Amino acid sequence: MTSRDGALSAILKRENWIVASALLMLALLAWADLAWLAVRMNASMNAPMPGMASMAGMDIHAMAPVLLPWTQSHFFFMFAMWSVMMVGMMTPSASPMILIYGQVARQAHTLGRDFAPACWFAAGYLLSWTAFALAATATQYGLERLALMTPMMAVSNSVFGAAVLIAAGLYQWTPFKESCLAQCRAPLSFVQAHGGFKPGISGSLRLGVLHGAYCIGCCAALMALLFVAGVMNLLWIAALMIFVLAEKVMPGGHMLSRVAGVAAIVAGVWLLAA
Numbered sequence: 001m002t003s004r005d006g007a008l009s010a011i012l013k014r015e016n017w018i019v020a021s022a023l024l025m026l027a028l029l030a031w032a033d034l035a036w037l038a039v040r041m042n043a044s045m046n047a048p049m050p051g052m053a054s055m056a057g058m059d060i061h062a063m064a065p066v067l068l069p070w071t072q073s074h075f076f077f078m079f080a081m082w083s084v085m086m087v088g089m090m091t092p093s094a095s096p097m098i099l100i101y102g103q104v105a106r107q108a109h110t111l112g113r114d115f116a117p118a119c120w121f122a123a124g125y126l127l128s129w130t131a132f133a134l135a136a137t138a139t140q141y142g143l144e145r146l147a148l149m150t151p152m153m154a155v156s157n158s159v160f161g162a163a164v165l166i167a168a169g170l171y172q173w174t175p176f177k178e179s180c181l182a183q184c185r186a187p188l189s190f191v192q193a194h195g196g197f198k199p200g201i202s203g204s205l206r207l208g209v210l211h212g213a214y215c216i217g218c219c220a221a222l223m224a225l226l227f228v229a230g231v232m233n234l235l236w237i238a239a240l241m242i243f244v245l246a247e248k249v250m251p252g253g254h255m256l257s258r259v260a261g262v263a264a265i266v267a268g269v270w271l272l273a274a
Contacts, residue, residue, distance in 0.1 A: 033084050037081055037084075070141055078137045079134055082133035082140075082231075083129075083130050085133070085237065086129040086133050088241070089240060090126075090219075092241060092245050093215070093244050093245045093248050093249070094211075094212075096187060097125075097187040098118050098122050100188065101121045101122075101197065102117070102118035104197050105117055105118050108199065115199045116198070116199060116200055116203070116204040120205050120208065121207060121208040121211075123208060124206060124207065124208020124212065125211055125212040125215070127205075127208070127209055127212065128209050128213050128215070128216060129212055129216065132216050132223070139227075140153070140227070148160050153227075153230055154227065154228065154229065154231070154233075155227050155228055158271055158272070159272065161227075162272040164225065164268075165225070165228060165267050166268035166269070168221040168222065168224055168264050169262065169267075171221035171261070172221065172257050172264070173258055173261050176217060177218060177221070178254065178257075180217035181218045181253065181254065182254075184211075184215055184218050184248045185249075185253055185254075190214070194207060195207075218247075218248075222243070222244065222260075223240070225264070226240070247260075
C-alpha cells in the first residue's frame with residue numbers, strides 16, 4: 001500500500017466515524033423526543049379530573065378519557081410525532097447504505113471529483129418516510145373518526161385488531177415484500193440496479209427517495225402493528241426497530257421475516273378466539 005492509499009484509507013475511516021456519529025445522534029434525538037412525548041401523553045391521560053373526589057358515585061365510563069376532535073394544529077402535531085418516530089425507527093436500518101454512500105462521496109472528493117454529500121441521500125430516504133408519516137397520520141385520523149381507536153392511540157375493536165395482525169402476517173409472505181426486502185438487504189445491488197451512485201444533488205436525493213420507497217414497501221405492514229399495540233408504546237416501537245434492523249442485516253433475514261409473519265397470524269387468530 002502506498003502512502004497515498006494509506007492516507008485515503010485514514011480519511012475514509014474518519015469520515016465513516018463522522019457520518020456514523022451523526023446518524024447515531026439523529027436517532028438518539030428522535031428517541032429522546034419520543035420518550036418525552038410518551039411521558040407527556042401518559043401524564044395527560046392519567047391526570048385526575050377536577051372535582052374527582054366528589055364523583056365517587058358516578059359511572060366509571062362517564063369519567064373515561066375521550067378522543068378530542070382533530071383540529072389543524074392537532075393534525076400537524078400528530079404528523080410531527082409520526083415523522084420523529086419514523087426517523088428514530090428507520091435511521092439505524094438505513095445506516096449501512098448511508099455509510100456506503102458517504103464513503104463513495106469522500107473517495108470521489110479525494111480524487112478531485114464533484115460528488116453530493118451523503119446527507120442528500122439520507123434526506124431523500126427520510127423524505128420518503130415523512131410521506132409515510134403523513135399517510136399514517138391520515139390513517140389514524142380515519143380510525144378515530146370511525147371510533148376504532150382508544151384515547152391511548154390503540155385499536156379499540158378486537159376484530160379489527162386481529163384483522164390488522166393477520167393481514168400484516170400474510171404480507172410478510174408476499175413476493176412484493178420479498179422483493180422490497182431484497183433491495184434493502186443488498187445496498188450495492190440496489191445502487192447498481194438503479195443507475196449507480198449519483199454525483200449530483202438531485203440524483204442523490206432521488207436515489208434516497210427510491211431507497212426509502214423500497215424500505216416502506218418492506219416495512220409498511222409492520223408499522224401498521226403500531227395501531228394494534230399503541231402508537232406511542234415505546235417498547236413496541238423499540239421491538240419493531242430492532243426487528244427491522246435484524247431483518248435487513250442478519251443472515252437469514254428472509255426467514256426471520258416469514259417467522260414473524262406466522263407469529264402475527266397466530267396472534268391475530270388468538271385475538272379473534274379470545
